[in-house]
Amino acid sequence: MTEAPSYLSPTGQEIVFLLLGAVAVGSALLTVTTRQLVHAALWLVVCFGALAGCYLVLTAEFVAWVQVLIYVGAIVVLLLFGIMLTRAPIGRSADLDSPNRPAAVIVAIATAAVLVTVVVDGFRMAYVPLEPGGGSAGELGASIFRNWVLPFEVLSVLLLAALIGAIVLSRTDIRGRD
DSSP states (O other): OOOOOOSSSOOHHHHHHHHHHHHHHHHHHHHHHOSBHHHHHHHHHHHHHHHHHHHHHTTOHHHHHHIIIIIIIIIHHHHHHHHHHTTOOOSBOGGGOOTTHHHHHHHHHHHHHHHHHHHHHHTSSOOOOOOTTTTOHHHHHHHHHHHSHHHHHHHHHHHHHHHHHHHHHHOSTTTTOO
16 A cells, blocks of 8 residues: 655655745736836746746756747747837836726736635645656647647737837838828
8 A cells, every 4th residue: 555645745846846936926926016117028037937947847848948948038039129129118117007006906816816726626635746758849749739739820920910010110210101
């Protein structure tokens, strides 16, 4: 008879996962509460890096590298180019503050409470031992190219349209031709 895993004594992997999760949540909060756009983008880099660390702890090395290359290397760079091309204010900006902050905090806390309740209730007694190679490139590639091709392509076209729109909006010499 095998001994049931103890839920009250966390392993080293679980402690590192919780610490990385706390860093991800903290940097995500700083991303949406800072009043400087460039600082928000940098906090987003920290959040994405912590998520990549979580994937590494879960032995999904390929997904972790994709997280770093795509989100940190491409999406954040795209955001920074969008900020620079549209000549958005880089320093502190009063426009980034909203009078609806108390309502937003209440909605965010309520949403977080619902999500935590659902996850805890759904996975209360679930325990899955981590096995090396669980996030292998073969399994992930098969899943992406079978089930997620269309959403992936739609997202890439959407990001391309956003970049082209930012370039068109920032160019003043295009508007003068009539």
